[in-house]
Amino acid sequence: xxxxxxxxxSPFTWRYGSEAMRQIWSEQNKRRLMRQVWxxxxxxxxxxxxxTAEQLADLQAHAEQVDIxxxxxxxxxxxxxxxxxxxxxxxxxxxGGGIIHWGATSADITDNVDVLRLREAAVLLQxxxxxxxxxxxxxxxxxxxxxxxxxxxxxPAEPTTLGYRFAVYAQDLLEDYRSLQSLIxxxxxxxxxxxxxxxxxxxxxxxxxxxxxxxMEAVAMAVLKLPYFPIATQTxxxxxxxxxQNVLAGIAASLHKFALDFRxxxxxxxxxxxxxxxxxxxxxxxxxxxxxxxxxxNICSLARYVAxxxxxxxxxxxxxxxxxxxxxxxxxxxxxxxxxxxxxxxxRRATRIVAEMxxxxxAIARNMxxxxxxxxxxxxxxxxxxxxxxxxxxxxxxxxxxxRAWSALRDGRSNPLVELLVADERIGQFLAVEQVVExxxxxxxxxxxxxxxxxxxxxxxxxxxx
Numbered sequence: 001x002x003x004x005x006x007x008x009x010s011p012f013t014w015r016y017g018s019e020a021m022r023q024i025w026s027e028q029n030k031r032r033l034m035r036q037v038w039x040x041x042x043x044x045x046x047x048x049x050x051x052t053a054e055q056l057a058d059l060q061a062h063a064e065q066v067d068i069x070x071x072x073x074x075x076x077x078x079x080x081x082x083x084x085x086x087x088x089x090x091x092x093x094x095x096g097g098g099i100i101h102w103g104a105t106s107a108d109i110t111d112n113v114d115v116l117r118l119r120e121a122a123v124l125l126q127x128x129x130x131x132x133x134x135x136x137x138x139x140x141x142x143x144x145x146x147x148x149x150x151x152x153x154x155x156p157a158e159p160t161t162l163g164y165r166f167a168v169y170a171q172d173l174l175e176d177y178r179s180l181q182s183l184i185x186x187x188x189x190x191x192x193x194x195x196x197x198x199x200x201x202x203x204x205x206x207x208x209x210x211x212x213x214x215x216m217e218a219v220a221m222a223v224l225k226l227p228y229f230p231i232a233t234q235t236x237x238x239x240x241x242x243x244x245q246n247v248l249a250g251i252a253a254s255l256h257k258f259a260l261d262f263r264x265x266x267x268x269x270x271x272x273x274x275x276x277x278x279x280x281x282x283x284x285x286x287x288x289x290x291x292x293x294x295x296x297x298n299i300c301s302l303a304r305y306v307a308x309x310x311x312x313x314x315x316x317x318x319x320x321x322x323x324x325x326x327x328x329x330x331x332x333x334x335x336x337x338x339x340x341x342x343x344x345x346x347x348r349r350a351t352r353i354v355a356e357m358x359x360x361x362x363a364i365a366r367n368m369x370x371x372x373x374x375x376x377x378x379x380x381x382x383x384x385x386x387x388x389x390x391x392x393x394x395x396x397x398x399x400x401x402x403x404r405a406w407s408a409l410r411d412g413r414s415n416p417l418v419e420l421l422v423a424d425e426r427i428g429q430f431l432a433v434e435q436v437v438e439x440x441x442x443x444x445x446x447x448x449x450x451x452x453x454x455x456x457x458x459x460x461x462x463x464x465x466x
Contacts, residue, residue, distance in 0.1 A: 017341035058096035191228035372442025
């Protein structure tokens with residue numbers, strides 16, 4: 001088989017995902033791991049007295065000599081990928097070839113291989129997520145005290161700090177990190193349980209051996225350093241695949257929220273954030289002036305794809321008829337690899353964006369000057385009441401001034417709200433001019449955001465050390 005740009009190849013083959021993640025999900029790695037499982041089985045059977053030391057050594061000597069071309073030739077005849085791999089391995093092992101796969105069913109091999117790859121891929125994601133969280137912790141600490149306008153309903157609300165906003169993203173991703181840690185710790189293989197999970201074939205095979213089927217399974221899985229389910233049918237429960245995809249979808253959801261917010265804040269009416277942009281990078285083929293948020297748009301696009309994969313895994317888990325059906329096989333070849341490759345790409349892009357993004361403090365200050373005074377009126381209202389004014393009267397005075405200020409903004413003028421409140425004689429009966437001016441400093445109205453942002457950055461760093 002030849003894969004070039006003259007035929008269809010998946011974007012994950014070359015465009016999305018790292019080389020390290022592609023290697024994990026490569027055919028070469030899969031077949032190498034299959035041989036590791038056969039060697040582990042033969043190791044246990046050697047301890048049981050069924051396989052000679054010479055036979056085991058022969059398998060070990062040829063375990064890395066994967067020959068995909070030969071296997072595909074055999075598969076054309078057998079129409080069975082596992083049997084083709086067995087025969088290829090057996091052809092290479094003149095002494096031990098005859099005992100490969102002794103007592104096993106295909107899923108004894110492929111399901112354990114799947115989990116070995118799932119674990120390796122999850123660890124790779126964990127390391128990438130750790131890098132992203134480290135950069136976010138840096139950003140939180142750098143901007144914990146930098147006031148910026150918060151928005152609810154995509155409308156200016158009250159001030160927050162930029163570090164506190166970064167902490168929002170970091171908190172979600174830290175939960176994703178912990179979910180990924182838990183997933184890695186709890187991933188389990190099928191073990192070696194035979195055609196329907198009863199170990200009947202192994203039990204008969206070991207009838208005259210000092211080792212029973214449970215002991216043989218334990219030895220083989222210890223060689224692989226892979227925990228395994230105590231109960232399985234022909235396969236491990238497909239609920240595990242669903243749990244894996246849900247963790248990936250959670251990471252994708254967190255990154256989609258970050259990327260969507262980024263796209264809003266990069267738009268010129270906000271102008272507060274910008275993606276890293278190369279000197280020769282082109283934003284649009286038609287409009288040379290544009291700097292489109294292509295990386296965050298890519299994150300949103302791939303995240304939507306990852307979000308859809310748990311539905312396929314759910315169908316597999318819920319429709320695994322009796323001891324097994326093969327209608328999950330084809331789609332698992334797709335979504336297991338692609339879910340990890342897409343999430344890998346999401347994390348790599350997000351990490352670069354957070355590390356290299358441009359923060360325009362002038363734009364942040366400009367937006368604060370425009371919209372911050374409206375949020376600060378809450379402080380004026382509370383002070384009026386404390387000074388003896390009626391809350392209802394004070395609310396009306398501020399409302400009238402606010403409407404006039406919004407009208408000025410619509411006309412393209414600067415926000416006159418502070419001047420309007422200072423000039424209002426009704427307010428002046430209760431509050432001095434200097435007091436009103438100080439209260440209208442919106443940047444001081446961020447509550448405990450600064451302290452909590454700093455504290456959470458330390459929480460992130462401590463969690464990554466554990």
